[in-house]
Amino acid sequence: MDIDLILRVYPYFLEAAVVTIELSVLTILLGLICGALGAAARLSRFKTLRFLGAAYVSLFRGTPALIQIFLLYFGGPQIGIQLDAFEAGVIALGVNIGAYMTETMRGAIIAIDHGQTEAARTLGLSRAQAFRKVVLPQALRLMIRPLGVNINAQIKGTALVAAISVVELTYTAQRYIGSTYKPFEMFLLAGVLYLIIITVTGKVISFLDRRVRLP
Amino acid sequence: MTEKHPFVDIRHAQKAYGDLEVLKDINLTVERGEIVAIIGPSGSGKSTLLRAINDLDPLSSGEVILDGTQVNKTLPHRQYEKHINQMRQHIGMVFQHFNLFPHLTVRENVTMAPKLLKGISAAEADKLAEEQLAHVGLLERIDYYPSQLSGGQKQRVAIARALAMKPKLMLFDEATSALDPELVEEVNLVMKKLAEEHMTMIIVTHEMDFAASVCDRVIFMDGGVVVEEGPPSVVFKNPTQDRTKEFLRKHLSQYAESAN
Ligand SMILES: Nc1ncnc2c1ncn2[C@@H]1O[C@H](COP(=O)(O)OP(=O)(O)OP(=O)(O)O)[C@@H](O)[C@H]1O
Numbered sequence: 383m384d385i386d387l388i389l390r391v392y393p394y395f396l397e398a399a400v401v402t403i404e405l406s407v408l409t410i411l412l413g414l415i416c417g418a419l420g421a422a423a424r425l426s427r428f429k430t431l432r433f434l435g436a437a438y439v440s441l442f443r444g445t446p447a448l449i450q451i452f453l454l455y456f457g458g459p460q461i462g463i464q465l466d467a468f469e470a471g472v473i474a475l476g477v478n479i480g481a482y483m484t485e486t487m488r489g490a491i492i493a494i495d496h497g498q499t500e501a502a503r504t505l506g507l508s509r510a511q512a513f514r515k516v517v518l519p520q521a522l523r524l525m526i527r528p529l530g531v532n533i534n535a536q537i538k539g540t541a542l543v544a545a546i547s548v549v550e551l552t553y554t555a556q557r558y559i560g561s562t563y564k565p566f567e568m569f570l571l572a573g574v575l576y577l578i579i580i581t582v583t584g585k586v587i588s589f590l591d592r593r594v595r596l597p
Numbered sequence: 598m599t600e601k602h603p604f605v606d607i608r609h610a611q612k613a614y615g616d617l618e619v620l621k622d623i624n625l626t627v628e629r630g631e632i633v634a635i636i637g638p639s640g641s642g643k644s645t646l647l648r649a650i651n652d653l654d655p656l657s658s659g660e661v662i663l664d665g666t667q668v669n670k671t672l673p674h675r676q677y678e679k680h681i682n683q684m685r686q687h688i689g690m691v692f693q694h695f696n697l698f699p700h701l702t703v704r705e706n707v708t709m710a711p712k713l714l715k716g717i718s719a720a721e722a723d724k725l726a727e728e729q730l731a732h733v734g735l736l737e738r739i740d741y742y743p744s745q746l747s748g749g750q751k752q753r754v755a756i757a758r759a760l761a762m763k764p765k766l767m768l769f770d771e772a773t774s775a776l777d778p779e780l781v782e783e784v785n786l787v788m789k790k791l792a793e794e795h796m797t798m799i800i801v802t803h804e805m806d807f808a809a810s811v812c813d814r815v816i817f818m819d820g821g822v823v824v825e826e827g828p829p830s831v832v833f834k835n836p837t838q839d840r841t842k843e844f845l846r847k848h849l850s851q852y853a854e855s856a857n
């Protein structure tokens with residue numbers, strides 16, 4: 383193994399890792415927003431909203447994320463949507479993970495015993511108050527771990543935007559292989575950096591989960 | 598104040614789930630301060646009737662009137678929501694499975710609704726929680742979480758939570774059925790205390806001894822109708838209907854023995 387080479391190129395990989403982290407953070411934030419809206423739609427009183435929520439989930443979970451990225455980045459200009467690769471990657475991946483997060487959030491909400499809502503409504507709370515004060519605080523606790531699974535998948539999923547030349551970890555590894563012909567070292571280095579990002583994120587999620595756990 | 602109308606007035610209550618008629622033209626009145634037990638076999642419609650009183654399970658037709666105001670009004674969605682939330686503040690309800698809020702402490706369970714709906718201050722809320730918890734004998738558990746309580750304690754907190762809204766009427770749906778036998782008495786004692794304080798109560802129960810010793814009136818339901826009603830001394834000792842006799846034969850063994 384060429385340690386010298388690794389020592390020489392690793393600063394560039396660190397820069398690329400920052401891009402991967404940016405991509406992760408932005409897509410996860412967008413995913414959380416889409417997930418919250420999707421879950422709200424799926425659980426709405428209104429049939430149309432429920433239908434739209436369900437359609438969102440099946441469309442985005444039913445097609446490869448890579449196709450969604452290509453569709454937006456390469457197909458977008460044809461219908462007047464001009465985005466640079468980073469923007470297209472963030473939007474496509476964020477909306478994609480949002481579909482998974484929709485199901486995670488909805489699952490946590492419907493897992494709360496209906497008796498909780500009944501007890502709150504019986505005291506005179508409105509639907510919205512019962513949701514905000516009773517259901518949501520319990521559901522949020524319940525969704526931290528499964529959202530952590532979505533987040534883990536998403537961090538790894540950012541590698542897909544290498545296909546539209548966003549200079550993140552995977553793309554960087556490929557580029558250096560072109561000039562060094564050392565795929566083992568380059569992919570190993572990228573892999574280790576992914577592992578660090580994912581391990582730290584996992585620890586943060588476990589910490590949050592323990593923080594809010596009830597006695 | 599003189600009252601012409603009954604305190605709780607249930608008129609022609611009818612409820613169907615699809616083809617299954619669960620309540621069939623039930624008429625029932627309860628006076629202020631009265632304690633009424635509803636007994637009857639499983640599936641006879643006791644819970645459905647009780648839950649119709651605060652419109653948790655709306656009736657198919659009929660009226661529920663509390664202290665002169667109709668509870669189950671037909672109104673446009675928004676207005677109905679406003680109305681029913683107002684009405685429910687006057688009707689406390691205690692469930693078989695407690696339904697305490699597990700993410701809140703005992704104190705917060707008791708004060709959440711009054712803080713939210715009556716806008717009381719933090720200091721007033723603390724005083725209210727202490728008052729209500731002392732009342733059910735659980736002041737020392739005020740900062741515990743529900744998961745740290747026994748079943749009997751949970752149910753007493755649930756009662757305190759309902760009472761913190763200062764309801765005019767309390768509904769109990771088999772409040773002791775989910776409890777281990779040795780924990781039943783502590784909850785019964787709290788309910789007896791409420792009875793002594795003249796709280797108006799409608800109690801669905803399968804504890805005949807409790808009904809006999811605490812309630813002013815017993816309602817026997819079967820198949821969605823009120824088959825027989827009267828003071829416990831009459832209904833339990835001299836039931837007139839065959840269905841009542843049969844039910845009591847099964848559920849009143851000790852009572853029947855002592856009556857012989
Ligand atoms: N949501 C529902 N959908 C359909 N049928 C229902 C529903 N809720 C209750 N029922 C039916 O209505 C009837 C009355 O039920 P209810 O719960 O009022 O009986 P109950 O007298 O309280 O019985 P138990 O002593 O077992 O609690 C039963 O036959 C029950 O199966």
Ligand SMILES: [Mg+2]
Pocket residue numbers: 643644645
């Ligand atoms: Mg019942």
